[in-house]
Amino acid sequence: MDITVEKSKPLKGIIEIPSDKSITHRAFMFSALTKGKCEITNFSKGADCMSTLKIIENLGCSIEYINDKKLIINAENALKAPTKKLDCGNSGTTTRLIMGILAGQDFNTELFGDESLSKRPMKRVITPLELMGAEFIHNNYKLPIAIKGKTLNGIDYISPLASAQVKSCILLAGLNAEGETSFTEPNKSRNHTELMLQAMGADITTSKNKVIIKKSKLNPIETIVCGDISSAAFFMAAGLIIPNSEITITNVGINETRSGIIDVLKSMNADIELLNERIISNEKIADIKVRYSQLKSTKIEGEIIPRLIDELPIIAVAATQAEGTTIIKDAQDLRNKETDRIKAITTELNKLGAEIKETPDGLIINGRTELKGNCEIECYHDHRIAMSTYIAGLICKKPIKINEFQWVNISFPEFLSLVNKITC
Numbered sequence: 058m059d060i061t062v063e064k065s066k067p068l069k070g071i072i073e074i075p076s077d078k079s080i081t082h083r084a085f086m087f088s089a090l091t092k093g094k095c096e097i098t099n100f101s102k103g104a105d106c107m108s109t110l111k112i113i114e115n116l117g118c119s120i121e122y123i124n125d126k127k128l129i130i131n132a133e134n135a136l137k138a139p140t141k142k143l144d145c146g147n148s149g150t151t152t153r154l155i156m157g158i159l160a161g162q163d164f165n166t167e168l169f170g171d172e173s174l175s176k177r178p179m180k181r182v183i184t185p186l187e188l189m190g191a192e193f194i195h196n197n198y199k200l201p202i203a204i205k206g207k208t209l210n211g212i213d214y215i216s217p218l219a220s221a222q223v224k225s226c227i228l229l230a231g232l233n234a235e236g237e238t239s240f241t242e243p244n245k246s247r248n249h250t251e252l253m254l255q256a257m258g259a260d261i262t263t264s265k266n267k268v269i270i271k272k273s274k275l276n277p278i279e280t281i282v283c284g285d286i287s288s289a290a291f292f293m294a295a296g297l298i299i300p301n302s303e304i305t306i307t308n309v310g311i312n313e314t315r316s317g318i319i320d321v322l323k324s325m326n327a328d329i330e331l332l333n334e335r336i337i338s339n340e341k342i343a344d345i346k347v348r349y350s351q352l353k354s355t356k357i358e359g360e361i362i363p364r365l366i367d368e369l370p371i372i373a374v375a376a377t378q379a380e381g382t383t384i385i386k387d388a389q390d391l392r393n394k395e396t397d398r399i400k401a402i403t404t405e406l407n408k409l410g411a412e413i414k415e416t417p418d419g420l421i422i423n424g425r426t427e428l429k430g431n432c433e434i435e436c437y438h439d440h441r442i443a444m445s446t447y448i449a450g451l452i453c454k455k456p457i458k459i460n461e462f463q464w465v466n467i468s469f470p471e472f473l474s475l476v477n478k479i480t481c
Contacts, residue, residue: 058463060473062450064430067301067349070479072292074284075471076101077310079249080340082109082150083225084280086158087253088130089113090232093277098127100282103468108146112155115139132277138164145170145200147395147438147467152200153182153222157229160191162206169201173395173438182226185214189230189238211236211271218390219363221246221314224268231270232259241267244360247314252339253280283310283342288469290318290368292479295448296347297327298378304479305332307344317364319345321372325352325379354381354424362387369420370402370445376422377411378452385419395467396437405446408432409453431455440467447472 081101086109088095100106114120117135122128136158145152145168152168156179159166169175180198187193189212194203211234216223219242228250231238245266254261257278260271289309296302311319311331323329328348335342352375357365365372369388376383391398403415409430412423430453436443443464450457465472 059460060462063456065451066481068479071305072475073307074289076282077285080282081106085109089118089132089135091275091277095130095277096279098281105148108148109151112143142167147171153226157226159204160186161209161233164206167203175200188212209234211238213239216242219244219246225250228270239269246363256339281338284308287367290371291444294371294375297350303348305346311343317361318368324355352379354379354383356384358386374449379424383422389418395439401437401442405434428453430457434459440464
């Protein structure tokens with residue numbers, strides 16, 4: 058689906074953002090480990106999360122939909138050997154986390170994915186899992202990957218990178234491993250796994266950047282999933298850069314390991330206000346009000362990067378409208394996402410008239426620049442590049458065409474309807 062994006066009128070109104078994908082993935086997978094029934098409300102319907110749900114169903118869980126926002130996962134007959142290969146679709150989270158669960162089972166499985174996912178590196182999880190005794194068959198650490206179920210042993214693993222996916226994979230393997238498993242990372246990555254495992258009764262402790270887990274059984278719980286700050290980020294940026302805009306985004310998760318974008322935008326002189334802060338299902342939530350702002354440049358590097366890694370493409374769009382030079386460093390892992398996001402966002406924003414240069418580990422963005430448009434944009438099969446360039450298109454002088462925009466359905470099928478809802 059190719060679409061045309063034109064310069065927008067001010068954005069006004071209130072929207073509720075779709076459900077958090079990271080929490081939904083975990084709620085689905087962890088429920089499969091309980092041997093009981095778990096109720097999940099406000100789950101994400103994005104294609105990635107549906108890949109996870111289908112996999113746990115193939116592993117013996119039964120799924121009962123109460124309505125379009127609530128389902129029950131019955132894991133009384135899970136986990137058991139699947140009758141076919143498991144399709145991870147486009148989801149790196151599904152792949153890496155489920156590998157931690159499957160590595161220690163008493164049966165064999167095989168994972169595969171789409172063309173994009175099959176290019177993504179899995180060595181970062183295979184290496185520590187092999188240290189625990191896991192066994193895999195793969196082609197240069199990429200999908201398809203066969204997993205031979207083995208008895209695992211705990212390890213003390215020091216990760217070279219801060220990654221919630223790697224951390225979660227090893228903690229899930231540790232749930233079913235003999236002895237104690239610890240995971241230490243250079244900076245603290247998102248901690249949804251730790252919070253949910255604690256709520257489900259796992260023997261898990263955290264101290265700064267280190268997490269320790271022991272073999273545990275999980276208890277069934279009810280989970281209410283909050284809105285996804287990574288999805289809210291596109292509307293936060295739009296509200297800040299489209300003149301005379303003022304929008305409120307309700308029910309957004311503001312977990313401190315995910316809220317780096319709020320800190321960065323505030324450092325750029327953004328008018329952002331957090332309202333109605335509360336705790337739901339062990340997660341901190343708020344409503345976020347944003348108003349059009351005269352943004353200033355900033356420098357983004359170091360320990361904040363894991364807190365906003367997925368938001369860097371849309372931050373780059375906002376930085377084109379900030380006075381001065383914005384520098385992003387220490388973000389080399391952006392090159393290992395659905396596409397090389399550093400190269401992709403540089404290429405496409407330069408087409409629009411931005412002054413942006415890629416570095417080995419980040420971006421240099423000179424602002425404030427007028428985005429001209431009048432060109433065709435590629436999204437590289439990447440939902441975040443598609444939505445980031447769409448927001449850029451809303452401030453372009455002339456219309457732009459985005460090819461294959463349907464990739465937004467991977468994470469945010471409601472995106473266009475919400476944009477239309479708040480366009481004056």
